[in-house]
Amino acid sequence: MKIQSLAIIFIIIIMPITIVLSEYINNKISTEKTELVYDTRLLNSTYDAIKAYQLNTVNNAFGDVTNKKIQDVEAAANTFYNSLSSNFNYTGYRSEVMKEYVPAIVFTMYDGYYIHSPFNNTLTEVSEGSYDTSYSKDGEIAEGLKPYVYYICRYIRGSDDFVITYTLDNYITIQGIINGNYVYDYGYLYSIANVPNEEGIYKKDVHTYSYNRVEFKDDDTEELKEFVGNTEYSYVKINGKKYYLDDNKYSDRGIDEITVNGVTFKQSAGIFFIDENGEKNYSQTKGYSDDNTAEENSEFLKYYQAIKKNKSAFEYYKNAYEFSSAVLGSAVTGYKDKAGTEVRGGYGLSDLKTSDAYIYKHPASDTTSIEEYGEFDIFKETGNTKIQNETSNFNQHRKAIIRYVVETNLATSISSFSSNANTTFVMPKISEEDWETIENDVCAISFLQGMSIGAKKYNGYSVVANTLTKEYIDENDIYILANSNGTDIYCKVNDNHILSGESYNIKSKGDLGYYPGAWKINFEQKQDVSSGSDTIYYNPINYLGSYTSIMGSSGVNQIGDDMYTYISNKDNNLKKIYYMALGRERWGSYNVNNINYEIYGNNGNEYFLKDY
Numbered sequence: 001m002k003i004q005s006l007a008i009i010f011i012i013i014i015m016p017i018t019i020v021l022s023e024y025i026n027n028k029i030s031t032e033k034t035e036l037v038y039d040t041r042l043l044n045s046t047y048d049a050i051k052a053y054q055l056n057t058v059n060n061a062f063g064d065v066t067n068k069k070i071q072d073v074e075a076a077a078n079t080f081y082n083s084l085s086s087n088f089n090y091t092g093y094r095s096e097v098m099k100e101y102v103p104a105i106v107f108t109m110y111d112g113y114y115i116h117s118p119f120n121n122t123l124t125e126v127s128e129g130s131y132d133t134s135y136s137k138d139g140e141i142a143e144g145l146k147p148y149v150y151y152i153c154r155y156i157r158g159s160d161d162f163v164i165t166y167t168l169d170n171y172i173t174i175q176g177i178i179n180g181n182y183v184y185d186y187g188y189l190y191s192i193a194n195v196p197n198e199e200g201i202y203k204k205d206v207h208t209y210s211y212n213r214v215e216f217k218d219d220d221t222e223e224l225k226e227f228v229g230n231t232e233y234s235y236v237k238i239n240g241k242k243y244y245l246d247d248n249k250y251s252d253r254g255i256d257e258i259t260v261n262g263v264t265f266k267q268s269a270g271i272f273f274i275d276e277n278g279e280k281n282y283s284q285t286k287g288y289s290d291d292n293t294a295e296e297n298s299e300f301l302k303y304y305q306a307i308k309k310n311k312s313a314f315e316y317y318k319n320a321y322e323f324s325s326a327v328l329g330s331a332v333t334g335y336k337d338k339a340g341t342e343v344r345g346g347y348g349l350s351d352l353k354t355s356d357a358y359i360y361k362h363p364a365s366d367t368t369s370i371e372e373y374g375e376f377d378i379f380k381e382t383g384n385t386k387i388q389n390e391t392s393n394f395n396q397h398r399k400a401i402i403r404y405v406v407e408t409n410l411a412t413s414i415s416s417f418s419s420n421a422n423t424t425f426v427m428p429k430i431s432e433e434d435w436e437t438i439e440n441d442v443c444a445i446s447f448l449q450g451m452s453i454g455a456k457k458y459n460g461y462s463v464v465a466n467t468l469t470k471e472y473i474d475e476n477d478i479y480i481l482a483n484s485n486g487t488d489i490y491c492k493v494n495d496n497h498i499l500s501g502e503s504y505n506i507k508s509k510g511d512l513g514y515y516p517g518a519w520k521i522n523f524e525q526k527q528d529v530s531s532g533s534d535t536i537y538y539n540p541i542n543y544l545g546s547y548t549s550i551m552g553s554s555g556v557n558q559i560g561d562d563m564y565t566y567i568s569n570k571d572n573n574l575k576k577i578y579y580m581a582l583g584r585e586r587w588g589s590y591n592v593n594n595i596n597y598e599i600y601g602n603n604g605n606e607y608f609l610k611d612y
Contacts, residue, residue: 034454035453035460038448038451038453038458038460041084041087042448042460042461042462043464044083044087045080045084045087045446046080046445046462046463046464047464048079048080048083049076049077049080049083049105049446049464050443050444051079052076053073053076053444054466054469057069057072058469058470058524070145073107073114073116076107077105080105080444080446081099085098099118100450101450102117102447102448103117103413103414103417103419103425103447103449104117104410104413104414104417105445105447106406106410106445108406108441108442108443108445109148109442110168110471110472111165111166111167111171111173112148112149112150112151112152112165113148114146114148114149115145115149115410115413116143116145117146117413118143118419146413149409150165151165151166151401151402152164152165152166152401152405153166153359153404153405154359155357156356156358157352159177160176160177161176162174162175162176162178166402168439168442168474169472170188170189170190170387170388171186171188171189172186172187172189173185173186174186174347174349178347178349179345179348182341183339183341184337184338185326185337185343185347187323187324188320188323188586189328189379189387189388189394190321190386190388191324191328191388192321192329196210197213199213199386199568200212200386201320202321203321203332207219209317209318209321211317211320212567212568213572213575214572214575214576216313216314216318216579216583217314218314218318220311220314221308222309222310222514222515222580222584223307223309223310223513223514224236224237224307224513225513226522226541227538227540227541227542228244228274228280228528228538229536230538233245233246234307236306236307237584237585238306238608238609239588239589239590239591240588241273241590243284244272245269245271245304245307246269246272247266247268247269248266249268249269249270249272249282249287250268250269250270250289251268253267254267254268255267258288260301261301265304268287269288269304270282270287271284271285271303271304278526278528278529285299285300285303286299286300287300301612302609306608306609310584312583313515313579313580313581313583313584313587315608315611316583316587317579317583319587325346326346326347327346327347327379328349328350328379329350330346331343349378350377350379353376353378357401360375370401370404376393378393378394379393379394388564389561390562390564391561398439399440402438403438403439406438407427410427410445414426414447423449423450423457425449425450426449426459428447428460428461434463437463437465441466441467441472442466442469443463443464443466444463444466445463447460448460468521468524470521470589470590471589471590473519473582473586475562475563475564476559477520477521478493478518478578478585479491479493479519480492480495480498480577480578481507481517481518482497482505482507483505484503484504487544488507488543488544489504489543489546490518490523490544490545490546490550491545491546491548492549493563493566493578494549494557494558494559495546495549495556496555496557497546497549498574515580516577517577517578517580517581519581522540522541523540523541523545524540526538526539526540587608588608
């Protein structure tokens, strides 16, 4: 073939194909670049939402109260939309327009989650055919939080029919019919040790419980201290709120010490908490006075004892033992569930199977189930793996339930979303790594779909963990106070300096009045509003933090499977400090199951104070 013929063939056939392929490849590259840009914008907006939630909750004494939490989640969602519209502003997308491409934002909490998305508003009839339309109309599309969804699973086994609500750790709530009786109970679930040297919780006597060969006695108390402004106070955390002892509040009553019912205190002592305005509030617990009722003075003495002789860690392991015994074996004599019913025998759930879950193989659909995770005993120990360990049967099932609840409800919510954007909204495939975050952390999940990015429509999501949350005490967030060349410094439990004993010497309870373990949230800087017009910030715990183990990742040992396994192999001094701090913080954390003082007007703290 002549060279001219080849040239003609190249010009007529090959060159157009080359041009088309080049254009196609350039278009694909441009689409991928745009997709990466949109991924970054979505991620940044989700981070902004998490940051807004942290700012509104971490330093707020009422951040865990349900109504306040809803406000904070709504504010975080608005921050997300504002940030997203700002990130896309130069492309011409306004805030209201961007909402047309966001089918849902999810805020996962400790025991459930909120979905923020448009929904069909259904009003309740005031009278037949009549609705109160003062604020909204029946049937209109409204935007906001849908009802809270718990991580809940129903179990049917013979005549037993009950539900278990799971959380991000080993705390569960049981409610329903078991052994012919109605049960309402909740607590932290641990493996029971049959002898003192086994791992798990063991009852030595009425005054002593042990966990992993570390003993907790009811007379081994602590007096916790932290700063409010420039003054250090003793305090106790009850139901998520801290109560501080001010020895000099009522000086007009005298400053001498008096003894009542074996409790010695200053007449001028008062107890305050930090209210929603950031101010000291002495109204909940009155100082001791002859003008008070007997009940008011009795309540003051209980709070005073709880502050001066804090035994939250003992109460945590005691209650965990009693609850776990009722769930897995035989209830201790006289044990009552949280409805006040005495439990005879136990709940008999040690052989509860995944196949007993109603959703194991849902009768309506073979695909809507947890059957793929297999059939096994939920609470069974496997080898050295205990219930609380990350790789236990319990945790495998717990995470499967959380994933099922989130995935099924979210898929329905997204598929039913409609907007002016000409697109079909579908649940994207979330990576296994992101599911691991969702199943183990408080986080925000955002979705952005339907925007044209060239060769296709954008369909992205973002998952950001909230590492500063008051409602979840992660076992990895306990720090240890040690001394380094004369300077007190907090570091992570796996900091190799405290393990070698060469650089950092762990402080003792005798040095502080409490065991030198602290939850990382206690280090967050706060504002002292009582300082007047000047803005003064202070650190509740006035110690330095280790740069290498807290801020960085050097100088630490690998934890391995989980913190429980890691700490179980360390010496008893470090274990005692860690377990005390973990138990103390969890026992004092906000519990949605307990009647809350601020909402209902009666003292929901009585459950925590009954042993003082």
